[in-house]
Amino acid sequence: MNAPRTLAPPTPQPFPQALRASRSRRRLSQLELALRAGTTQRHISFIENGRSTPGRALVARIADSLALPLRERNGLLLAAGYAPVHPQRDLTDPALAPALEALDHILTGHLPYPAIVVDRYGDLVAANSAFGVMTEGADPALLGPRQNILRLALHPRGMAPRIRNFPQWALHVIEALREEQRRNPDDRLAALHDELAGYVPPLTPSPGSAAGQGAGTEALLGFTVPMELESAGRGLLRLMTTVAVFATAADVTIAELKLEAFLPADRATADALRKDA
Secondary structure, rough: OOOOOOOOOOOOOOHHHHHHHHHHHHOOOHHHHHHHHHHOOOHHHHHOOOOOOOOOOHHHHHHHOOOHHHHHHHHHHOOOOOOOOOOOOOOOHHHHHHHHHHHHHHHOOOOOOOEEOOOOEEEEEEOOOOOOOOOOOOOOOOOOOOOOOHEEEEEEEOOOHHEEEHHHHHHHHHHHHHHHHOOOOOOOHHHHHHHHHHOOOOOOOOOOOOOOOOOOHHHOOOOOOOEEEEOOOEEEEEEEEEEEOOOOOOOHHHOEEEEEEEEEEOOOHHHHHHOOO
16 A cells, blocks of 8 residues: 655644634534533633643543544644644555555455445555456546546546446535535645535435435435446446444554445345356
């Protein structure tokens, strides 16, 4: 696995503004945060107004109460004047080897179905051999080192021409990216969202659908929108996805990895992929 690109850390916000922004994004009142963190609404107000300086233990409790991702926890501690507690290692660091070996084992075990590991920006970290069925016919420029899977999926020279239900399926990708950006703002995520949104046409209502939502495909499974992917020699592949993360990760890099596994949504797809194996 290749190490993720490293970026210079942004200049931290002053702690009162950083806390207020994190609380507002999670739509918590000062009172709700105070109750979760074991303090008072008055104390939270004083902190956000810069009239009180919290100790390290309270900052940690606030971060827990806000359920912040590790990167943002480090940022909140740094803004308060304390050293970050969660390391951020390169994927080549020997300390991360057990986690990467576990991911490789899962990727191999998921065959003959496609599975990938991506970072928080959707850049590919690893993939199993079945993933090639999804990238066939894509522009080689989209398949270079550290390819961005979200761009590959939605770009008109990527997978998009082969996705029969592209407007419906792509909308879910864009909405997930928008929600991630809302909860954990990042300039690179914002730029990626704006780029990808330009590739997605408006979702138009189909006969009998409510306001066009879930047009066609959602009714077929009822609980998920499958990707309907045209594949040479295999016909139409209908794939649903699951996403897994390391729930108890203590390292920022590992915490931000996502394993996306594609599963057949019907018997014909399962049979076609098994034949490839």
